[in-house]
Amino acid sequence: xxxxxxxxxxxxxxxxxxxxxxxxxxxxxxxxxxxxxxxxxxxxxxxxxxxxxxxxxxxxxxxxxxxxxxxxxxxxxxxxxxxxxxxxxxxxxxxxxxxxxxxxxxxxxxxxxxxxxxxxxxxxxxxxxxxxxxxxxxxxxxxxxxxxxxxxxxxxxxxxxxxxxxxxxxxxxxxxxxxxxxxxxxxxxxxxxxxxxxxxxxxxxxxxxxxxxxxxxxxxxxxxxxxxxxxxxxxxxxxxxxxxxxxxxxxxxxxxxxxxxxxxxxxxxxxxxxxxxxxxxxxxxxxxxxxxxxxxxxxxxxxxxxxxxxxxxxxxxxxxxxxxxxxxxxxxxxxxxxxxxxxxxxxxxxxxxxxxxxxxxxxxxxxxxxxxxxxxxxxxxxxxxxxxxxxxxxxxxxxxxxxxxxxxxxxxxxxxxxxxxxxxxxxxxxxxxxxxxxxxxxxxxxxxxxxxxxxxxxxxxxxxxxxxxxxxxxxxxxxxxxxxxxxxxxxxxxxxxxxxxxxxxxxxxxxxxxxxxxxxxxxxxxxxxxxxxxxxxxxxxxxxxxxxxxxxxxxxxxxxxxxxxxxxxxxxxxxx
Numbered sequence: 001x002x003x004x005x006x007x008x009x010x011x012x013x014x015x016x017x018x019x020x021x022x023x024x025x026x027x028x029x030x031x032x033x034x035x036x037x038x039x040x041x042x043x044x045x046x047x048x049x050x051x052x053x054x055x056x057x058x059x060x061x062x063x064x065x066x067x068x069x070x071x072x073x074x075x076x077x078x079x080x081x082x083x084x085x086x087x088x089x090x091x092x093x094x095x096x097x098x099x100x101x102x103x104x105x106x107x108x109x110x111x112x113x114x115x116x117x118x119x120x121x122x123x124x125x126x127x128x129x130x131x132x133x134x135x136x137x138x139x140x141x142x143x144x145x146x147x148x149x150x151x152x153x154x155x156x157x158x159x160x161x162x163x164x165x166x167x168x169x170x171x172x173x174x175x176x177x178x179x180x181x182x183x184x185x186x187x188x189x190x191x192x193x194x195x196x197x198x199x200x201x202x203x204x205x206x207x208x209x210x211x212x213x214x215x216x217x218x219x220x221x222x223x224x225x226x227x228x229x230x231x232x233x234x235x236x237x238x239x240x241x242x243x244x245x246x247x248x249x250x251x252x253x254x255x256x257x258x259x260x261x262x263x264x265x266x267x268x269x270x271x272x273x274x275x276x277x278x279x280x281x282x283x284x285x286x287x288x289x290x291x292x293x294x295x296x297x298x299x300x301x302x303x304x305x306x307x308x309x310x311x312x313x314x315x316x317x318x319x320x321x322x323x324x325x326x327x328x329x330x331x332x333x334x335x336x337x338x339x340x341x342x343x344x345x346x347x348x349x350x351x352x353x354x355x356x357x358x359x360x361x362x363x364x365x366x367x368x369x370x371x372x373x374x375x376x377x378x379x380x381x382x383x384x385x386x387x388x389x390x391x392x393x394x395x396x397x398x399x400x401x402x403x404x405x406x407x408x409x410x411x412x413x414x415x416x417x418x419x420x421x422x423x424x425x426x427x428x429x430x431x432x433x434x435x436x437x438x439x440x441x442x443x444x445x446x447x448x449x450x451x452x453x454x455x456x457x458x459x460x461x462x463x464x465x466x467x468x469x470x471x472x473x474x475x476x477x478x479x480x481x482x483x484x485x486x487x488x489x490x491x492x493x494x495x496x497x498x499x500x501x502x503x504x505x506x507x508x509x510x511x512x513x514x515x516x517x518x519x520x521x522x523x524x525x526x527x528x529x530x531x532x533x534x535x536x537x538x539x540x541x542x543x544x545x546x547x548x549x550x551x552x553x554x555x556x557x558x559x560x561x562x563x564x565x566x567x568x569x570x571x572x573x574x575x576x
Contacts, residue, residue, distance in 0.1 A: 008208050010183070012231040013194040015533075016203030017249035018181025019242060022215050022224040022235075023159035025170065030143050033107020036098070045095040047105040051145035055138065056085040058145075066172055077134075077168060077192050080308075084138045089116050091142075105146040113139020131308070133191050137167035155179065160224045162215055168192035176200055181226050183233055185211040199285070203228035259536040263294030267539045273547035275521055277539060278336075278529035280507055284322055287329035290532040294539065297333030298326060299455060299529020300395075300507035303340060303379070312350055313375060319382035327390040336393040336455065336507075336529075337383050338434065340375055341365045351375075365398035369407055380415035387427030393453060399433040399440045402447035408433070409450060434507075436460035441489050444496035451502065455529070456493055458508025458516075462486050480563035481510035482519060487558045487566065494524035505529055514541035515570045521547065522554025522570075541574060549573060 036044060059082035067075035084090070093112035097103060103111070113135050121132035155161065155174045160181040171182070171193045182197050182204040189206060197204035205226045211233070215224060218236045225234040225245045229252065234241050267275040278299030279290035290298070306314040306322060326335045342351070342364060351372065369376050383394050396408040412431055419426045435441050436457035448454070458481045462468065465485055468478040490506075497504035505527035510516035512530030517538045520528060530538060553573060557566035 008210065008214065008233045008235070010205040010208035010211075010231045010233055011189060012227075012229055013187075013189045013206045014182070014197035014202055014204035015229045015252070016181070016201065017225075017227055017245050017252060018160050018203040019225045019237070019245055020180040020223055021157075021159050021220075022162050022183070022222065023155060023157075024212070024215070025155060025161050025163050025166065025174065027140070027144070027170075028149065030106055030110065030140070030149070031147060033111070034104040036102050036104050038102065040104075041099050041102070044098045044105045044108070047146050048091060048094050048098065048109060048142070051105065051109070051142045052085050052091045054145045055141040056082040058141070059085060059138075062172055077195070078172065081134060081138050081168070084135065085142060090135070090139055094142075106143045109139055109143040109146060113142075131192075133165055133187065133193070134168060137170075140167065160226065162211060162224065164212060165191075166193040168196055171196045176202070181205075181224075181228070183208055183211060183224060183226050185209065197228075205231050205233055207231075208233050259293060262536060262539065263292060265294075265539065265543065267542045269521070269542055269545050269547040269550070271546050271548060273521070274526070275542050276505075276527040277535055278333075278505065278507075278527060279532050279535070280512075280529050281326065281532075284325035284329065286532065287326055290535070291329060293532050293535045295330075295333070295532060295535060297330050297391075298335040299505050299527065301326060301335060301337045303338060304342060307340060307342065313378070316378050316382050316385075319379060320385045323383060323386035323392065324389050327386055327392060330390070332390060334391040334393055336395050336432075336453075337379075338395045338397055339366060339379055340368075341397040342368070366396045366404060366407060367398060369411060373411060376411050377415050377418070380412050381419060381426075383429055384415055384419060384426035385424065387429045388425055389427075392427070392429045393432055394429050395432050395434055395453075395455060397434045397457070398437065399435070400437045401439055401443050402450075405433060405447040405450055432503075435493055436464070436508075438465050438489060441493045441496070444493060445499070448496055448500040448502045453503040453505070454493070454497060456490060456504070456506045456508060456525075458486065458490075458506060458510040461489060461508065465489060477563070480567060481508065481513075481516055482557070482567040482570070483563040484558050484560050484566055487519065487523065487554070490520065490525070491523050491555070491558060498524070503527070512538060514538055514574060515567055517541060518545055518550055518573060519554045519557060519566070519570045521545070522550030522552075523558075524551075545573060 059078050063075045063078035063082065066078060090112050094108040097108035097111055098105065117132040117135040120135060155178045158178045158180055160183055161179055162183045165184055165186045166182060179202050182202055184206045185208055187193055187206040194204055194206060203226060205228055214235050215222065222236045225237045225241060227248060267277045276296055277294065278297045279295035280300040281287060281290060281298055282302045283305050306319060323337055380394065383392055386392055399405060408431060430452040432451045432453035434457045435454050462481050462483065466478045466483060468475050493504060504525065506520050506525050507529040511520060511528040512534030514537050517528055518541055521542060528538065553569055557569050560566040560569065
């Protein structure tokens with residue numbers, strides 16, 4: 001008899017509904033580390049280097065196949081993994097372990113990979129901590145080559161794939177026709193397995209605590225149902241549950257069609273105030289969905305993807321190609337490129353940045369220009385070259401005051417002069433800043449006459465204004481950007497921008513929240529940038545609203561006692 005179990009809630013990672021039998025996917029365990037004699041050291045070290053070469057070549061073959069299927073950005077993941085397979089932190093680290101610990105190649109590789117992965121997993125940055133799984137995946141592949149074992153997994157019939165975690169290379173190499181959905185006990189939405197699931201259109205839920213124990217208890221013939229939009233997971237669903245999930249699947253299909261149909265409608269309030277909706281992207285591959293859902297340009301192009309998971313900085317040519325792809329995708333819509341934003345919490349081997357006690361208050365983003373101006377000069381040169389193809393804005397993060405703006409202007413001037421001297425064609429690009437440090441808002445009048453635009457990064461602005469570590473679960477009540485203190489900072493920025501004719505937008509998560517978006521419009525913001533998935537709901541909220549009413553309520557919210565009060569005030573306008 002099938003026993004229905006209560007739902008488990010995980011973290012939504014890739015939208016869609018999946019229902020079917022479950023299949024646990026994994027690789028046979030590696031042999032335990034074997035003690036060796038000193039005479040074996042040279043041979044084991046050589047075995048490590050041979051295995052790393054073989055693993056790198058195999059990963060390049062995976063990249064070529066994924067690229068051939070039309071997934072350029074996902075192919076780059078495996079190109080990066082191929083470079084990681086030759087990374088000295090793993091290969092040389094393993095060779096040292098063979099010599100110092102007198103263990104065989106397999107054990108040494110996994111020990112080295114686990115040490116690198118542990119340092120990444122401990123970081124207070126979701127994107128980088130998620131890369132720990134990639135390091136372990138690559139280390140596992142090298143170790144399997146060293147052990148003479150298969151590096152693949154199999155799935156011979158359609159099923160919902162379950163696992164503790166799923167290495168990205170397994171996600172890419174399993175037969176996709178048989179993957180109904182993916183459900184993982186660990187992992188995160190920013191891990192490469194989730195990125196690949198979204199690219200391939202596979203529903204996925206991650207972080208499902210107790211998943212493996214629950215499915216094993218249900219038995220091999222039990223079904224699993226998951227909602228990749230809400231994170232709900234049901235094991236052994238009954239007929240009523242199946243019917244509900246099938247209804248959800250139909251509703252999701254209709255909602256997607258409605259979103260696409262409404263994408264061409266302007267985000268204009270009922271009394272005629274027009275708001276420009278833009279997209280936040282992390283790579284050029286995200287442009288297609290953003291355009292389809294009606295984004296008129298890019299308000300935030302996070303460029304860190306170009307700099308991570310490699311042993312040398314990206315070349316100017318690589319950067320030009322990436323920025324140009326985004327410019328061409330929007331065919332005349334402006335693309336706002338944020339300059340590199342890394343610091344002591346984001347270890348990049350070729351930057352050699354010292355570990356800092358408090359990296360969020362340390363040498364990061366444009367503050368790195370003092371020691372590494374070359375990084376920003378190359379990036380600025382690439383932006384100016386890409387501007388030949390269409391409008392580009394260049395935005396500097398972590399600006400605190402007018403002196404930081406001087407640094408940006410100086411670097412940009414140097415990049416243009418170099419192009420002129422070298423006879424390289426380049427276009428014009430507007431220069432601007434992110435307002436994410438309170439002092440940048442408080443002193444805006446001292447430098448706004450030197451720039452053309454600014455964008456409020458409400459995520460960090462809230463963190464710095466309220467002294468809140470966004471990763472600390474004990475500070476939940478402080479994490480709502482509807483806090484009256486933050487609303488006041490937004491209003492101050494709007495007033496300063498109006499006085500000096502600076503174009504002002506918001507690119508933080510607040511812009512993608514319908515309640516937050518209405519508050520921002522009420523405070524005078526006329527351009528909002530968000531993830532593509534948030535565009536339809538924000539557009540509908542704006543089209544339903546009256547700007548005069550938004551202005552009255554948003555300004556009143558700046559005097560409310562709490563974020564909860566302010567949110568409730570604006571939320572009522574959505575219900576009207």
